[in-house]
Amino acid sequence: MRFTNKHFITNRVNRFVSFICVLSLMMLSLFCPVAAVEYERNQSKISTALLQQLSSIDKTETIPVAVWLNDIEYDENAINAQANATVDVIKSTITNEKTTLNQDNNFSFLLSSGDNPEELNDTQLFLEAKRKIFFDLYTQSNTTRVETQLTADTTIDAAQVTWVSHFSPVIKMNLTKTQIISLSQHNDVEEILLDNRSIFPQGIDDDIFSDDVVPKSDNPTQVTTPYEVWQETTNITYVKSLGYDGSGVKVGLCDGGKLDYPNLDANKRRIFDTLYREGRLIADPSAYVNDPGHAISCGGVIAATDGSVPGIAPGVTLYSTAGHNRTGGDYGAIEWLISSGCRIISISAGGAETNTYEAFSKWIDHIAIQHDVTVVFSSGNGGSIGICDGAMSYNSITVGASDDRNTVSRIDDIHAPFSSYYSGSSTSLPIKPDLVAPGASIEIPGVNGSVASGIVSGGTSISCPIVAGVIALMYEMRPSLEAKQALTKAILLAGISRCGSLTRNSVAGSTITAMQTKTGAGLVDAKAMRYIAENGRFAAGTMGSGVSAHTTTFNVSSTDTYTRVCLAWLKNNRISNSHITNSPSNPACALLYLKVQAPDGTVYESKRNGGNVQLIAFTPTMPGQYTITITKAAAPSAEPNVHFGLAWY
Amino acid sequence: MTDHSVLRSFLVVVALMLVLTGCQVQTEDPSFPTSTPLSDHVSTTTTTISSSRPVSTTESSATTTTATGSAAETKGLVFDVSNKVRVRSRTGIGTAPGDVKGHILRSPQDLQEARLEELELYDYRDTLDTAAYTEAFFEDKALVLVYVTLSSGSLQLTFNRLTVKDVMLTVHYTITRHTTTVTADMAYWCAVIEVDREAVQEITSLVGSGTQVNLATVGTSG
Numbered sequence: 001m002r003f004t005n006k007h008f009i010t011n012r013v014n015r016f017v018s019f020i021c022v023l024s025l026m027m028l029s030l031f032c033p034v035a036a037v038e039y040e041r042n043q044s045k046i047s048t049a050l051l052q053q054l055s056s057i058d059k060t061e062t063i064p065v066a067v068w069l070n071d072i073e074y075d076e077n078a079i080n081a082q083a084n085a086t087v088d089v090i091k092s093t094i095t096n097e098k099t100t101l102n103q104d105n106n107f108s109f110l111l112s113s114g115d116n117p118e119e120l121n122d123t124q125l126f127l128e129a130k131r132k133i134f135f136d137l138y139t140q141s142n143t144t145r146v147e148t149q150l151t152a153d154t155t156i157d158a159a160q161v162t163w164v165s166h167f168s169p170v171i172k173m174n175l176t177k178t179q180i181i182s183l184s185q186h187n188d189v190e191e192i193l194l195d196n197r198s199i200f201p202q203g204i205d206d207d208i209f210s211d212d213v214v215p216k217s218d219n220p221t222q223v224t225t226p227y228e229v230w231q232e233t234t235n236i237t238y239v240k241s242l243g244y245d246g247s248g249v250k251v252g253l254c255d256g257g258k259l260d261y262p263n264l265d266a267n268k269r270r271i272f273d274t275l276y277r278e279g280r281l282i283a284d285p286s287a288y289v290n291d292p293g294h295a296i297s298c299g300g301v302i303a304a305t306d307g308s309v310p311g312i313a314p315g316v317t318l319y320s321t322a323g324h325n326r327t328g329g330d331y332g333a334i335e336w337l338i339s340s341g342c343r344i345i346s347i348s349a350g351g352a353e354t355n356t357y358e359a360f361s362k363w364i365d366h367i368a369i370q371h372d373v374t375v376v377f378s379s380g381n382g383g384s385i386g387i388c389d390g391a392m393s394y395n396s397i398t399v400g401a402s403d404d405r406n407t408v409s410r411i412d413d414i415h416a417p418f419s420s421y422y423s424g425s426s427t428s429l430p431i432k433p434d435l436v437a438p439g440a441s442i443e444i445p446g447v448n449g450s451v452a453s454g455i456v457s458g459g460t461s462i463s464c465p466i467v468a469g470v471i472a473l474m475y476e477m478r479p480s481l482e483a484k485q486a487l488t489k490a491i492l493l494a495g496i497s498r499c500g501s502l503t504r505n506s507v508a509g510s511t512i513t514a515m516q517t518k519t520g521a522g523l524v525d526a527k528a529m530r531y532i533a534e535n536g537r538f539a540a541g542t543m544g545s546g547v548s549a550h551t552t553t554f555n556v557s558s559t560d561t562y563t564r565v566c567l568a569w570l571k572n573n574r575i576s577n578s579h580i581t582n583s584p585s586n587p588a589c590a591l592l593y594l595k596v597q598a599p600d601g602t603v604y605e606s607k608r609n610g611g612n613v614q615l616i617a618f619t620p621t622m623p624g625q626y627t628i629t630i631t632k633a634a635a636p637s638a639e640p641n642v643h644f645g646l647a648w649y
Numbered sequence: 650m651t652d653h654s655v656l657r658s659f660l661v662v663v664a665l666m667l668v669l670t671g672c673q674v675q676t677e678d679p680s681f682p683t684s685t686p687l688s689d690h691v692s693t694t695t696t697t698i699s700s701s702r703p704v705s706t707t708e709s710s711a712t713t714t715t716a717t718g719s720a721a722e723t724k725g726l727v728f729d730v731s732n733k734v735r736v737r738s739r740t741g742i743g744t745a746p747g748d749v750k751g752h753i754l755r756s757p758q759d760l761q762e763a764r765l766e767e768l769e770l771y772d773y774r775d776t777l778d779t780a781a782y783t784e785a786f787f788e789d790k791a792l793v794l795v796y797v798t799l800s801s802g803s804l805q806l807t808f809n810r811l812t813v814k815d816v817m818l819t820v821h822y823t824i825t826r827h828t829t830t831v832t833a834d835m836a837y838w839c840a841v842i843e844v845d846r847e848a849v850q851e852i853t854s855l856v857g858s859g860t861q862v863n864l865a866t867v868g869t870s871g
Contacts (some may be wrong), residue, residue, distance in 0.1 A: 019808050091743060155760060200803040200828040256803060257830050294802060294832040330830070350833030378833040381746055381800035389830065418800060441835075459800075459835035 026148050032139070045184040047359065049125035050194040050216035059464070062174040064162070064195040064426070066152075069169040069188050071143050076641070079133055086110050086129035086254025088118045093532055094570070106159055113341030118369040121248075121479045127372050129340055134371060135339060139166045144173060145188060154182045163328035167335050168366050169532070172328060180250045181284035189422075193359045197330045197389075199349040201256030201291035201349045209332060225406045227445070229308040230418070230438040234409040234466065235497075235527030236312055237475055242530070246303075246472035252337030252345040253299050253465075254330060256282045257292035268296050271445050273319060274305035284321035284336045295320060297457050298348045301465040311445055312469025331363065332390060338371050343475060343482045346468035347390065348461035355386025355424050361393035365573040368395035370642070372483050376468040378460035380420035381432040387422050387432045394571035394589055394612045397471075397489055402437025402523050410499035413523055416440040419460055421518045428589075430611030431513075434520045435493060436502060439463035446516070462486040467492070469566035470526050477533045486568045486612075487540040487645025493521035493615060494566035494647040506616045511607035514564070520565065528649055538647040543592075543632050545640035550630040554648050556620045565628055565648045567594040567614040572639035588636040595631070599624035609633075685798050708841060746800035746835075749857030751820065754792040755848050763794055792840040795820050797857060803831030806838045816853040824861045 053063060090110065094117065103265030111117065114130035120128065143166045150171070151158050156179050163172040172195050175183065183189055231237045253259070260283040261269055261276040277282040281303075303318040304311035319340050323330030337345050366376050375396040378387030391398040399417035405412050416439055420431045431514075439462045444469060475482050475493065482489070493515075503522035506514045514519055531537060541554050556563060571589040594606045594614035600622055606614035620626070628648065635642050660695040754760045760782050782792065797806060812819045820840075 196829055198828060198830060200826075200831045297834065323830075348833050349830050381833055381835055383745065388833065457834060459833050461833035461835075464833070627783055 001639055005586050007456045007623065038481050038533065044187060045191050046180065047193045048189065049167070050192060051173045053194055054180065056636060058176060059177055061095040062176050064172065064174050065180060065246040066193045066195040067171045067173060067183065067189060068193070069171065070190055071169045072137055079130060081128040082133055083126050087125045090125060090505050094118060099165050104421040108272065112339050115341055116123050123480045123483050125447035127483055131338060131371050135166050138168060142169065142171055149188055150183065150186065155179060156183070162573060163332055165331065165335060167338055167371055168363060170331065170363065177483055195329065197360055199254070199256040199330060201294065201324055217387060225404050225438065226315040227443045228443050229406060230404050230549045233404045233410055233413065233438060234523065235525050236470065239526040239530050240595045242379040244473045244476050245315030246469065246476050247315035249316045249344065249475045250319060250340065250342045250470045251302055251316045251339070251468060251472055252319045252334050252342030253295060254323055254337065254345060254347045255295035255298060257288040257290035257294050258294045259292055259318070259321045260289050263289050263522065264292060264296070270371055271300050271304040271307035276301055280317040282317065282319050284333065285332060286323045286326055286336065287322040288321055290324050294348070295322070298346065298461060298465045300445040301462060302346065302469045305610035307445050309398065309445050309534055312443040312466060313472035316472050325504070330424040334367065338367065338373055341374065344374045344471050346376045346465050348464040349390070350380030350382065350420065350460060351381035352386040353380050353387060353420055353424060354389045357392045357429055358389050360390040362573060363530055364393035365395045368393070369570045369573060372485060374471060374485050375465055375490050376471065381418045381459050382420045383418055383422065384423045387420050392422065392429065392432055394430050397467060397492065399432035399460060399463045399467045400433050400519060402519065410523055413499050415502065415518045421524055425587065428610035430613060431515045431520060434489065434613065435496070435524055436519045437463035437465065437524045458581055465526050470524055470529060473526060474529055474533050477530065481533070484540050486570045486643055487538055488646035488649065489568040489613070490647040491529055491532050491538055492524065493568065493613065494564045495532045496522040496525045496564060497528050498562050499523040500560060503617060506604045506606065506618050508602045508604055512609040513604045513606040514615040515613060532647050532649050537649065538645065540645045543644060545644045548632045551627060552646070553625050553627050555625055556623050558623055559620050562619060563620050563649065564595065564617040566613070567592060567597050567630055569612050569642050569644035569645060590635040590642040592642065593631040593633050595629045596624065597627045601624070664761045666772050700822050746798055749795065750800040751793065751795035751855040753818070753852055753855065754794055756787050757782060759791065787846065789846050790805045791844055791846045792819065793818065793844055795855070795857065797822060799829040799836045800826065801840065802836040803827070805835065807841045811842065811844065812854065813848060817856055818849060818852045819856045819858050821858050822824065824859055826861060826863050
């Protein structure tokens with residue numbers, strides 16, 4: 001019995017131990033994959049480029065990184081309501097006091113830029129108020145997280161924090177390898193990236209043969225397309241002849257150097273004499289002048305007021321910054337432009353033709369949709385090598401270069417061979433560039449000593465500010481468009497008249513988009529843009545979770561009317577939503593389809609299963625009422641609201 | 650027997666715990682890829698052109714094939730950088746990045762043609778002090794005129810050396826990239842290099858050979 005009892009007890013012990021073993025095995029099977037997944041997740045939080053860099057540094061060396069955090073939670077409708085309430089308060093105060101505001105009673109604490117509200121229209125007031133709300137939210141959130149979480153939970157010292165974003169959940173730090181690994185395991189961290197983003201200044205005169213360099217000629221030869229020719233080609237001359245000059249619009253220029261007028265070469269700066277004298281050339285006090293040669297060219301295309309020829313929109317206020325050597329790099333520079341109230345930001349940078357949807361593109365998407373800013377990028381000069389970093393962003397307008405062949409005619413224009421385009425195989429990414437503008441050796445505003453003289457320049461660097469200038473004209477015509485980035489793009493891409501190989505027609509019965517790989521929608525056309533903007537041939541709205549289609553109609557009066565319909569929508573890019581539910585490198589974008597039906601039942605469709613633009617172009621077979629239908633094919637559950645813009649020409 | 654069973658079970662549990670612990674250790678010590686070491690020499694591109702005027706891409710290809718097939722020795726062609734090379738750069742000109750064009754000028758007439766047709770055209774006419782290049786100069790000297798097109802004004806170009814192999818002259822240059830993100834302006838570089846006439850007497854083709862040095866950290870924007 002005793003034996004039996006002992007045996008019984010032993011059996012019970014054995015069974016218990018076996019149970020523990022089985023339990024352990026179950027735990028192993030359960031937790032090891034979790035641990036592995038967690039390991040993978042932490043590893044994936046560190047970008048590939050940063051991982052490569054970490055492999056070559058020792059433990060004590062620090063490296064600059066950009067840390068992306070979980071985004072703040074906010075209600076879009078509530079933010080808009082708060083911004084509208086702010087606008088009401090400001091407007092009622094102005095009305096009640098019936099007096100001009102002065103420095104002491106301005107509403108700078110309610111507006112991001114501190115502008116005099118009396119000088120802003122309703123759209124601008126709303127945008128300024130909205131940006132200020134986000135500025136406060138992100139500043140508080142990021143600062144708090146730095147102080148109470150990131151530095152408290154790790155060995156990171158507050159002094160290692162080099163920049164805190166005011167408009168996105170991004171913090172920049174100088175960290176050691178160990179600290180980066182530690183930080184990657186923090187729940188609040190979404191991604192850690194190598195921070196190497198800043199546009200290098202032109203610096204083209206600094207060659208090794210410095211003892212023998214012959215200075216540039218002060219009297220350059222006019223060898224290429226004169227200013228008046230390419231402005232005719234793009235119909236900018238026509239729109240300017242109607243009196244538009246971009247007045248009231250703030251345009252930002254992010255470049256390798258800044259346009260700090262007093263510190264510019266006395267001759268070169270002359271093209272901005274009037275702009276500066278009227279207080280419309282404003283330089284970022286935190287940026288460096290560096291070599292401003294490239295910025296002068298790009299800024300001159302947009303806003304030159306003096307010299308040989310005026311810029312496209314000499315009535316704008318031009319804000320100039322440079323990321324090189326600046327705190328926060330290009331991120332910091334762009335945020336300064338946003339906080340200054342810029343509606344358009346022109347970035348003529350290239351060189352890093354990644355051809356991928358990388359970190360800077362993601363950040364641009366975030367900035368563009370959340371802070372209602374139209375970002376215009378050059379596509380780069382790498383041709384088939386691909387699109388430069390940042391310019392693959394869905395919500396930006398990417399501009400390639402065309403060669404006008406020195407003729408006013410648009411029909412003979414071609415794609416400039418150096419102009420970059422997306423050459424990858426992914427069908428989910430957008431077609432880039434979105435459109436093209438002259439950029440193959442053209443004359444741009446310049447000064448030769450005391451004599452006005454154009455200078456020759458080229459590259460997508462020049463194409464980019466041409467489109468930025470045209471958008472400034474658009475915003476002057478229709479100030480409400482400043483708050484509608486999708487519609488801005490739709491108007492630009494629909495507003496294009498025939499231009500030979502740069503455009504192509506849709507085929508009835510086919511679903512292939514009229515966007516082209518190398519040239520997008522075609523050559524920018526200010527006259528067609530103006531026709532759409534002034535005649536209200538557009539629609540914009542939000543397709544929420546309960547809305548799957550939108551229909552509108554337009555009339556065609558003649559069969560020889562080249563007709564184009566463009567649909568563009570914004571990619572929602574709140575960081576947390578995109579990063580937690582999706583791969584960090586591929587946040588979801590909604591998908592819309594576009595259809596146009598002729599009175600006789602003929603159907604044209606654009607159903608590209610990627611990107612955020614659909615385009616239809618055709619020559620109508622009969623006059624009458626045409627019906628446009630937008631269909632929502634897909635939208636991420638976390639971001640069901642799709643902001644779209646629709647334009648027809 | 651029973652005790653052994655308990656011990657065996659205990660050991661299994663310990664082993665399992667060690668395995669689990671090992672998993673946790675791994676999460677705290679991710680290994681970094683050791684491959685893809687950073688290298689200054691990112692890429693090397695060679696573009697061929699003809700030395701006979703006018704420049705023709707078709708001609709350059711044919712000439713190169715012939716030259717490459719030769720077993721001739723490659724010789725360095727020394728030139729005095731400080732005194733005999735003139736180089737200029739400017740933005741706005743050029744068609745495709747990496748294009749290299751060039752000529753060998755062997756007489757004042759060649760120089761005059763180049764000046765009128767190219768240097769004038771591309772705003773390089775002040776690059777040369779042509780007065781120095783007389784008939785007497787060309788008795789024992791020649792000029793190598795070379796143009797290189799780059800995709801950005803932020804890129805730095807350095808002409809390094811000349812080498813001769815059979816009938817082909819190679820202009821070696823280095824492109825330096827300081828950061829990954831640069832301005833998107835097309836840039837055009839021109840160099841005029843004085844060489845011994847005898848050294849290039851047999852030259853019928855001119856080739857550019859570029860190496861890119863990347864001073865920026867690898868990767869872009871992350």
